[in-house]
Amino acid sequence: MTASIIDGKAFAAALRERIATQVASFHEAAGRAPGLAVVLVGEDPASAVYVRSKHKATVAAGMGSFEHKLSADVSQDELLALIDTLNADDRIDGILVQLPLPDHIDERAVTTRIDPDKDVDGFHPVNAGRLATGLYGFVPCTPLGCLMLLKDQLGDLAGLDAVVIGRSNIVGKPMAALLTKESCTVTLAHSKTKDLSSVVRRADIVVAAVGRAEMIKGDWIKPGATVIDVGINREAAPVEGSNGRLVGDVDFAGAMQVAGAVTPVPGGVGPMTIAVLLRNTLVSAHRRARVPYDKDAL
Ligand SMILES: NC(=O)C1=CN([C@@H]2O[C@H](COP(=O)(O)OP(=O)(O)OC[C@H]3O[C@@H](n4cnc5c(N)ncnc54)[C@H](OP(=O)(O)O)[C@@H]3O)[C@@H](O)[C@H]2O)C=CC1
Numbered sequence: 001m002t003a004s005i006i007d008g009k010a011f012a013a014a015l016r017e018r019i020a021t022q023v024a025s026f027h028e029a030a031g032r033a034p035g036l037a038v039v040l041v042g043e044d045p046a047s048a049v050y051v052r053s054k055h056k057a058t059v060a061a062g063m064g065s066f067e068h069k070l071s072a073d074v075s076q077d078e079l080l081a082l083i084d085t086l087n088a089d090d091r092i093d094g095i096l097v098q099l100p101l102p103d104h105i106d107e108r109a110v111t112t113r114i115d116p117d118k119d120v121d122g123f124h125p126v127n128a129g130r131l132a133t134g135l136y137g138f139v140p141c142t143p144l145g146c147l148m149l150l151k152d153q154l155g156d157l158a159g160l161d162a163v164v165i166g167r168s169n170i171v172g173k174p175m176a177a178l179l180t181k182e183s184c185t186v187t188l189a190h191s192k193t194k195d196l197s198s199v200v201r202r203a204d205i206v207v208a209a210v211g212r213a214e215m216i217k218g219d220w221i222k223p224g225a226t227v228i229d230v231g232i233n234r235e236a237a238p239v240e241g242s243n244g245r246l247v248g249d250v251d252f253a254g255a256m257q258v259a260g261a262v263t264p265v266p267g268g269v270g271p272m273t274i275a276v277l278l279r280n281t282l283v284s285a286h287r288r289a290r291v292p293y294d295k296d297a298l
């Protein structure tokens with residue numbers, strides 16, 4: 001049996017289309033475009049690529065994009081002062097500070113300085129708490145994008161066994177919270193998990209967010225399971241100066257032999273992250289301007 005490939009790139013493109021339609025009607029109702037501010041500190045090339053694609057997608061959806069590029073040696077106080085300015089700027093509905101930050105800056109101090117109601121990344125502890133207790137709030141983009149793909153693939157998730165591998169605050173933990181909310185039976189695995197392959201073998205849904213190239217093997221997967229690969233791992237370049245191949249946390253070829261459906265890397269979860277960022281920004285704009293929106297289309 002060969003699994004089907006979940007086309008995150010196409011799903012994300014369709015979502016961005018629906019977002020663009022609602023951006024236009026928001027603009028008409030509110031007299032301004034939704035605005036997203038993205039802050040990049042330093043010149044990490046991978047971060048620069050992500051920030052550029054976020055900017056392009058923001059503008060293509062008809063939203064305002066406010067980019068702030070700070071040098072790698074900016075002080076924490078200067079960065080916090082910029083966040084205060086963005087918090088107070090009425091044109092801005094969403095604020096994203098690209099991670100990772102340089103070592104001399106405390107990420108916790110930065111994410112907690114963002115107004116929780118502009119925190120479209122969903123990284124602020126207030127939003128993590130809202131998600132954990134079932135209140136309305138911003139959900140981190142990557143796990144929400146994964147959930148959209150899962151529901152599109154499987155419909156109702158109630159009663160399914162789900163394993164999330166990785167317990168970071170930005171992917172694994174919120175993913176487990178979302179699946180719990182969908183009434184899955186959730187196992188949250190991590191580096192101390194014993195006999196990970198047997199844990200994975202029980203699961204109808206596997207979400208891999210580890211950051212280790214092709215660690216999850218095909219023969220760990222339960223036949224017919226749905227596999228969501230969040231990992232983005234760049235292999236060493238074959239020739240100096242060129243880019244290495246991008247691979248996920250799942251052995252894709254092996255999983256394709258056993259699973260029911262698998263997300264590819266690239267073209268799976270990555271494009272969803274950016275589309276959901278636009279979605280969260282659009283929702284923020286509607287809430288801040290008190291303009292109703294079509295939740296079902298998002
Ligand atoms: N597609 C996208 O849009 C995005 C992709 N990513 C990618 O997803 C991956 C994970 O990112 P992130 O959550 O930030 O990563 P972190 O490094 O913050 O967390 C990794 C998690 O994996 C666990 N882990 C490490 N080694 C093992 C192991 N051998 N067995 C089981 N679990 C293990 C760690 O366990 P422990 O807690 O015990 O240390 C930890 O919980 C990365 O490849 C990243 O690039 C991230 C964000 C967005």
Ligand SMILES: Nc1nc(=O)c2c([nH]1)NC[C@@H]1CN(c3ccc(C(=O)N[C@@H](CCC(=O)O)C(=O)O)cc3)C=[N+]21
Pocket residue numbers: 049050053096097098099100121141232246265266267268269270271273274
């Ligand atoms: N504050 C903050 N918010 C984030 O959401 C955030 C962050 N910091 N830091 C880095 C991670 C990573 N991340 C990705 C976004 C898009 C792709 C993506 O579009 N990937 C393409 C491939 C891109 C390529 O070729 O490199 C794909 O998978 O098809 C991947 C990863 C967001 N992150």
